[in-house]
Amino acid sequence: AQKVTQAQTEISVVEKEDVTLDCVYETRDTTYYLFWYKQPPSGELVFLIRRNSFDEQNEISGRYSWNFQKSTSSFNFTITASQVVDSAVYFCALSGYGQNFVFGPGTRLSVLP
Amino acid sequence: DTGVSQNPRHKITKRGQNVTFRCDPISEHNRLYWYRQTLGQGPEFLTYFQNEAQLEKSRLLSDRFSAERPKGSFSTLEIQRTEQGDSAMYLCASIYSWGDTSYNEQFFGPGTRLTVL
Numbered sequence: 001a002q003k004v005t006q007a008q009t010e011i012s013v014v015e016k017e018d019v020t021l022d023c024v025y026e027t028r029d030t031t032y033y034l035f036w037y038k039q040p041p042s043g044e045l046v047f048l049i050r051r052n053s054f055d056e057q058n059e060i061s062g063r064y065s066w067n068f069q070k071s072t073s074s075f076n077f078t079i080t081a082s083q084v085v086d087s088a089v090y091f092c093a094l095s096g097y098g099q100n101f102v103f104g105p106g107t108r109l110s111v112l113p
Numbered sequence: 114d115t116g117v118s119q120n121p122r123h124k125i126t127k128r129g130q131n132v133t134f135r136c137d138p139i140s141e142h143n144r145l146y147w148y149r150q151t152l153g154q155g156p157e158f159l160t161y162f163q164n165e166a167q168l169e170k171s172r173l174l175s176d177r178f179s180a181e182r183p184k185g186s187f188s189t190l191e192i193q194r195t196e197q198g199d200s201a202m203y204l205c206a207s208i209y210s211w212g213d214t215s216y217n218e219q220f221f222g223p224g225t226r227l228t229v230l
Binding site (some may be wrong): 043044045046063093102 | 135155157172202206219220224
């Protein structure tokens with residue numbers, strides 16, 4: 001069975017602080033894909049990044065970076081110099097054989113001015 | 114075509130009534146997914162379609178839930194004899210995918226918020 005755990009329910013930081021959101025996954029598939037989505041207060045889920053199980057290169061996109069480690073089954077997301085507009089719920093998701101997407105419970109990030 | 118659309122955006126109904134939601138995916142996407150999201154939780158997979166074929170429906174919450182995608186384009190999700198526990202956000206997502214593993218990211222609609230009184 002596939003499972004995604006996001007142990008941090010809520011995080012509050014002050015603007016300009018760096019923050020890391022943790023994601024741990026479980027799967028028996030050898031080929032799988034990991035995703036991060038953002039759900040702002042408006043409610044619509046927004047895709048942030050996709051990573052496949054064969055590519056462990058870390059990725060940086062502006063203030064966002066992702067650290068994928070198969071050895072620990074983790075796919076963590078860091079926001080550098082956080083901004084108020086980063087306030088949202090962030091979901092980690094897993095897709096493997098069988099088409100289903102499994103989402104974690106989400107981490108609510110509040111960035112205070 | 115700018116994205117996935119869902120109608121209605123909000124639905125208030127009385128317990129025992131039937132409701133139907135519609136999802137229009139991105140036109141070139143061949144797969145369509147339905148999810149339920151309750152407060153403080155991530156989206157919970159319900160069912161999905163590959164074109165008009167419903168390939169997974171075991172996760173539908175009960176036999177009161179059914180979904181269709183008759184022409185492989187828009188889809189409907191129906192809940193019969195609604196209960197207060199059905200109150201949630203119902204999300205639709207679409208994707209272009211092939212093979213046995215969904216590689217591409219899903220594009221989500223804005224959701225339909227159902228309130229059962």
